[in-house]
Amino acid sequence: MSKPSERVTESDYLKAYRIMLTSRIVEEKLASLYRAGMIKGGVFLGRGQEALSVSAGINLHRGDIFAPLIRDQAGRLAFGDTVLDTLRTYLGSQLGSMRGRDGNIHRGRPRDGYYAMISHLGAMIPAVAGGLLAKRLSGEQGFVGATCIGDGGTSTGAFHEGLNAAAVDNLPLVVVVANNQYAYSTPNSRQYACSDLLDKAAGYGIAGHKTDGTNLLDCLQTLRKAVASARSGAGPQLVVASLLRLVGHGEHDDFSYLDKTLKQSPVGSDCLLLAEQHIIDQGWDTKDELAKWKRDIEEEINTTADRVRREPPPDPEEDDWEALSRAEYREQHTSP
């Protein structure tokens, strides 16, 4: 277990950077497959949010709960998701964790503490809180749960209800808000009227943490502290990161509504480029060596994608078309 004061080491940083890089490259692959018409549904990228997302996933371990949202490819990989299952889910392979029954970012393995988000924003907050409550009731100790959301999601009733209920029971929950300036096309000025989303923490009587979402070191330190606080019994923690979504809402969205001045502002930097520069500046690795990392990861992802594209799609004849696990309670007379 990490202590809040523990320094983020060179190896921590490089490990996180490698996951960010993998996340960025797999998402670039997804975008290219989308443009080629090979993805079965939408593609929603986390470009610009990798530093924050990886910091959430990397501070959790087995026995913890993680409910990522749509821009958390990096956090998912850090928590144990794989490039293989990512590609399987997007490409609609029957071998993917969702077996073609759900796709893209709605994937998970709930039995491993990796919850599969539903699209309704805020809904995963009480779900993680309930998972934590059950763990407490069964006598487990030292666990924590984290879930991610955006600025837009903080406006939902589910966000409010979930965070409040978790606070009432002092559950070890970390809610990570990526304030990426837009909810689809809606700017923050039309999303909330408080001066800072962090002010919401006081309203729920929970701890709040501010972090620079473009700065990997800051994100790693902040999330390490927040997760450790929750784990040690200090109750829910709200982390708010300022950053900019560097792409449209999904690959179908041209992002024409972007206020160009945001790109030039501190939130507009690309966290991956800044992290790469930090590694070089610290002398932890060279530009050439990092370029080799990139080539190796690209090669691995391309190989995996080629393999997944040959995998079978779900077979409608094989799907049992049953929504209940217990056969004796299924309807017998519902054939359309």
Added chain:
Amino acid sequence: MITYLEAIRLAQQKALATDSRVFLYGQDIGVFGGAFKATKNLSKEFPGRVIDAPISEDAIVGMAIGAAIEGARPIVEMQFADFSTCALNQIVNHAGTLYYRTGVPCPIVVRLPSGGTSGGGPFHSQSMEAIYSHWPGLIVVTPATVEDAYSMLLEAVNIDDPVIFCEHKFLYYHLKAEALPETSLPIGKARIARQGRDATIVTHGAMLHESLAAAKELEEDGFELEVVDLRSVKPLDTDTVLASVARTGRLLCVSEEWPWGGVTSEVIARVSSEGFGLLDVAPMRVNAKDTPVPYHPDLWSVHRPTASTIAAAARRLLQT
């Protein structure tokens, strides 16, 4: 004598006593014992496992879902069925989809104190069984007797899938039984509550008792009505309904719900498509009026089906 309400309390007590995975979560259910006292003394008997929730129906069900994923067997109480609309998203989009999407079942029980009582008004009287039956992935039960309230709640806790438990408030206090049952029909099986040869009434919940009273009234005119208590509306025991209609040739569906897209529509659709040849005359139905549930007892008692409106409909059915 054990009331319908006490049977629900005793079922929860037994579930807590016999299964360490069970816990209760809902508004005012702890020390206070619940708005209707369905959890009276349980927080004292099972410390830490009968947990008061804030007024957050969406979070209550969301938390139950997460707890179920982690292996718990939560029973949540909505203070009134009407308020479950505030939890609709978690019930239908999360609990109802979890198994199909992920292969992980969602064993939660959502207790809905349902249906009308005198003076309840528009927001404390609703019957929600049809809307929850519309979505896949949910089991929806409507116990109409003390025995079923007890045994079906215990069965519901043991089912690995989400169960919407529509307990009827009108039956809470005045329905009584000598003893709790040792055995029962499983969820998914309807019960012939009264045998008859002239027409079949298919009903559930509090309307079972109005229908039985109507059948008794018609007995004086020499008609023998068969009354089928569905017990669970999803799954719906179509076989038992069809077998009854095969015997009587006439079908009257009775429900306290609103008419559009309700249980009566579903039963008539199934009998018409699967047993058209069994019908001697067109099927009929009696539902609540298509307005919000009125507050004043004089309005409410006419809004819902009653023994006399059911008897009148049955007479028309028998005369055609």
